[in-house]
Amino acid sequence: DAGVIQSPRHEVTEMGQEVTLRCKPISGHDYLFWYRQTMMRGLELLIYFNNNVPIDDSGMPEDRFSAKMPNASFSTLKIQPSEPRDSAVYFCASRTTETSGNTIYFGEGSWLTVV
Amino acid sequence: QKEVEQDPGPLSVPEGAIVSLNCTYSNSAFQYFMWYRQYSRKGPELLMYTYSSGNKEDGRFTAQVDKSSKYISLFIRDSQPSDSATYLCAFMDTGRRALTFGSGTRLQVQP
Numbered sequence: 124d125a126g127v128i129q130s131p132r133h134e135v136t137e138m139g140q141e142v143t144l145r146c147k148p149i150s151g152h153d154y155l156f157w158y159r160q161t162m163m164r165g166l167e168l169l170i171y172f173n174n175n176v177p178i179d180d181s182g183m184p185e186d187r188f189s190a191k192m193p194n195a196s197f198s199t200l201k202i203q204p205s206e207p208r209d210s211a212v213y214f215c216a217s218r219t220t221e222t223s224g225n226t227i228y229f230g231e232g233s234w235l236t237v238v
Numbered sequence: 239q240k241e242v243e244q245d246p247g248p249l250s251v252p253e254g255a256i257v258s259l260n261c262t263y264s265n266s267a268f269q270y271f272m273w274y275r276q277y278s279r280k281g282p283e284l285l286m287y288t289y290s291s292g293n294k295e296d297g298r299f300t301a302q303v304d305k306s307s308k309y310i311s312l313f314i315r316d317s318q319p320s321d322s323a324t325y326l327c328a329f330m331d332t333g334r335r336a337l338t339f340g341s342g343t344r345l346q347v348q349p
Contacts, residue, residue, distance in 0.1 A: 127281075156337075165340070166282070166326065166339040168337070168338070171335065171336050178335075179336065214281055214282075216281075220335075225270050225272075226284050226287065227336075227337055229281030229283065230281050231280060232281050234279075
């Protein structure tokens with residue numbers, strides 16, 4: 124299996140610009156998660172979906188952040204407008220409830236720098 | 239009080255040493271306990287998973303859970319330079335299907 128695929132791997136953008144991060148979960152997985160990792164705050168859950176429906180978005184920092192999952196194989200996390208404090212690594216992850224265990228598989232991350 | 243507390247490290251040990259990594263938690267709803275390993279510039283990967291108090295062994299790794307004290311540990315025997323990474327404890331409750339992570343402990347094993 125190809126694993127969770129994220130793009131872009133690296134993004135440098137100017138403050139005020141729109142940023143779109145993309146994720147393809149593992150085929151057959153019914154949960155998708157977006158996490159953000161910073162030195163100060165560690166790994167924080169932003170939002171997660173079950174069967175393409177947002178379940179918990181309480182971790183989304185503010186209205187500048189939005190996430191969508193139009194189908195089972197694609198999700199986006201959008202930041203508009205971006206700010207320097209949004210600089211972080213954004214991870215997408217997925218899991219399935221069809222097999223035993225609760226393993227969540229992570230992508231390689233999207234490294235975002237806002238200058 | 240934070241929901242999860244993890245010893246921050248960094249921890250530097252010589253090759254062959256026994257390493258102990260620890261986390262405490264306050265949420266009684268946590269029922270699944272995991273350790274993830276994260277190499278530099280990579281995503282976290284699952285190392286150990288358990289749902290009951292006691293010990294679980296996998297090769298050089300032992301995960302220990304004490305639900306009564308709300309304390310989990312990961313032991314690494316005969317540590318190797320390839321074990322150098324950040325280790326994150328992670329927790330899941332039965333209602334919410336997402337993981338709550340500790341802040342991570344950076345481990346460096348010196349050859």
